[in-house]
Amino acid sequence: MYRSLKKWFPLFLLPTALAFLVSFVVPFLYGIFFSFCEFQTLDRFTFVGLDNFKRVLFSGQYNFWQSLGFTALFTVLSVIIINVAAFLIAYALTRNVPGRNLYRTVFFMPNLIGGIVLGYVWRTVINYGVLIPLLGKDLTYSSTFGFIGLLFVLCWQQIGYMMIIYIAGLQSVPDSILEAAKIDGASGWQTMRRVTIPMVMPSITICLFLSITNSFKLYDQNLALTGGLPAVTDEQGITHRLTQMLALCISDTYGNSARAHGTAQAMAVVFFLLVAVISLTQLMLTRRKEVQQ
Amino acid sequence: MNRVKRMPADQPAVRRSDILLSVIFAVLCSVYALPLVTILYNSFKDKEGIISRFFSLPNAENFVGFRNFQVGIEQIGIFKAAFYSLVITVLSVALILICTSMCAWYINRVESKFCRFFYYLCVFSMVVPFQMVMFTLSLVANKLGLTSPYTIPVVYLGFGAGLAVFMFSGFVKAIPVEVEEAATIDGCNPPQMFFQVVLPMMKPTYISVAILQTMWVWNDYLLPYLVLDKTKGFVTIPIAIQTAVKDSYGTVDTGVNMALLVLAILPVIAFYALCQKQIVKGVVAGAVKG
Incomplete structure (x- = not known):
């Protein structure tokens, strides 16, 4: 029968393949090509070789290194906080705690709200609720405020999501194994380290993957909370936005000048390579620790 | 995968430590929900009321009813x-x-x-x-x-x-x-x-x-x-x-912004209330990726 299925590809395969071609494959190939060009539209471009990449990496004009440093530090801290908190909450809420379903519901809720709206909710709460009444300053006063604010927004949002995945992982650990550990005289901590954590390693792999890529690619929350501010201008007259993360840096570079489109695209290619390398390394490292059930 | 369903009958009786945990979580969840709750009641206040007393509930002086919502709907076209x-x-x-x-x-x-x-x-x-x-x-x-x-x-x-x-x-x-x-x-x-x-x-x-x-x-x-x-x-x-x-510090009324945020969040909360179980299942099923 599968031979007879083959000729039905216009019905089954073609719609998805065409849409995928138009909105992913073609833009992706153009994207690689245009990172070596100056371009305005699809047919107006001039080839400039490696100039764009040189400008991104060596000129110091486009805030690339500044935002990469900010993004990297932010990613490390947020991934640790999100995963530790989510695991602990999940562990506590798989016990027989009265009202646990309500608690799970509350923790997960922020995930359904989009990044832009969340960013503004927190901008309002932090500015009007904390910073302005206490210090008379707002979030754009210092990059530390912006950094901590972003941590709050993302952790608040993602802890509930990762909690759901950890709960599913913890529930799939068979009771018999835990009982066997108990009979063998393992303490609570030993059971956690030697039995529970290895058994939920697949969940840890996924949560690390999701939280690393979400933090590293963060855009909406960054735009809504600080928009990259505060900005300082150095001796050479170049403006640096101190809380600008990489994704926002790419958009701003593209939007600020029509002559920087190619540079923004080159930055996006570097960004893509970074994301790919980081996520593949992480998957390889944690996959190795997974055990067969 | 080796899935063992925990039946309600298997569950041990509620222990004292679990009650304590429940109390801690009740406090934690209240704090967790606070940002959304404050936005909700601030959407009924005027600008001065929001800026000067963010955490207090609307009072007779700064309560504006649904005016913020009305302006948000008419001017912004939400x-x-x-x-x-x-x-x-x-x-x-x-x-x-x-x-x-x-x-x-x-x-x-x-x-x-x-x-x-x-x-x-x-x-x-x-x-x-x-x-x-x-x-x-x-x-x-x-x-x-x-x-x-x-x-x-x-x-x-x-x-x-x-x-x-x-x-x-x-x-x-x-x-x-x-x-x-x-x-x-x-x-x-x-x-x-x-x-x-x-x-x-x-x-x-x-x-x-x-x-x-x-x-x-x-x-x-x-x-x-x-x-x-x-x-x-x-x-x-x-x-x-x-x-x-x-960039609306001062230009667009802060109260109107609160109302817009509330209008954006409400449908999402309604959706969550309706299909909570499916949402949680969907998230877990989607997590096989990677």
Whole structure:
């Protein structure tokens, strides 16, 4: 029968393949090509070789290194906080705690709200609720405020999501194994380290993957909370936005000048390579620790 | 995987430490919900009331009833944005569900070289950040006229294909081929087979994919912002919020902004209340990726 299925590809395969071609494959190939060009539209471009990449990496004009440093530090801290908190909450809420379903519901809720709206909710709460009444300053006063604010927004949002995945992982650990550990005289901590954590390693792999890529690619929350501010201008007259993360840096570079489109695209290619390398390394490292059930 | 369902009868009695945990969580959850709660009651206050006493409930002096909402609806046109958001989300998710499930079944049954290549391309697309393709995508979409709320679902189909094909494939691989062979002997042609035999079996996966894609499309900001033709007034809720609240320290009334945020959050909370179980299942099912 599968031979007879083959000729039905216009019905089954073609719609998805065409849409995928138009909105992913073609833009992706153009994207690689245009990172070596100056371009305005699809047919107006001039080839400039490696100039764009040189400008991104060596000129110091486009805030690339500044935002990469900010993004990297932010990613490390947020991934640790999100995963530790989510695991602990999940562990506590798989016990027989009265009202646990309500608690799970509350923790997960922020995930359904989009990044832009969340960013503004927190901008309002932090500015009007904390910073302005206490210090008379707002979030754009210092990059530390912006950094901590972003941590709050993302952790608040993602802890509930990762909690759901950890709960599913913890529930799939068979009771018999835990009982066997108990009979063998393992303490609570030993059971956690030697039995529970290895058994939920697949969940840890996924949560690390999701939280690393979400933090590293963060855009909406960054735009809504600080928009990259505060900005300082150095001796050479170049403006640096101190809380600008990489994704926002790419958009701003593209939007600020029509002559920087190619540079923004080159930055996006570097960004893509970074994301790919980081996520593949992480998957390889944690996959190795997974055990067969 | 070795799943052991915990039956209610197996559960030990509630211990004292669990009661203590419950109390701690009650406090923690109240704090967790605080930002949303404050936004809600501040949307009924005037600007001075919000700035000078953010954490206190509205009082006789600063209570303005539904005025903030009225201004938000009339000036910002949040209902129009909500309408376009709804159109885009419903059309996109429907298109993604129908097309990618058919595609996933096809590529897993035909197993030609092209099918395998297409599958890996889909998986690859999940690793590529949107920034990599967004500039050129907006140029391509512009050229092809995919810039209205009724055509942008094609773009979403292309972008949603990665995760959706991956999730549907996971399910299709688990369907015993014998079922389909039996249907062939009974004289089913491929479309009949898909719609009458395969599709009903995949119902749980449809729900999971639908939930994940709905959460993504409804909240997406950058893709519609870059692709939609704003000169024709096509905006979605995130775009409307971003334009209204952006750099609005002092210019747009803060109270109106609170009302807009509340209007953006309410439908999402309603959706959550209606399909909480499916949402949690969808999130867990989507987490097999990677």
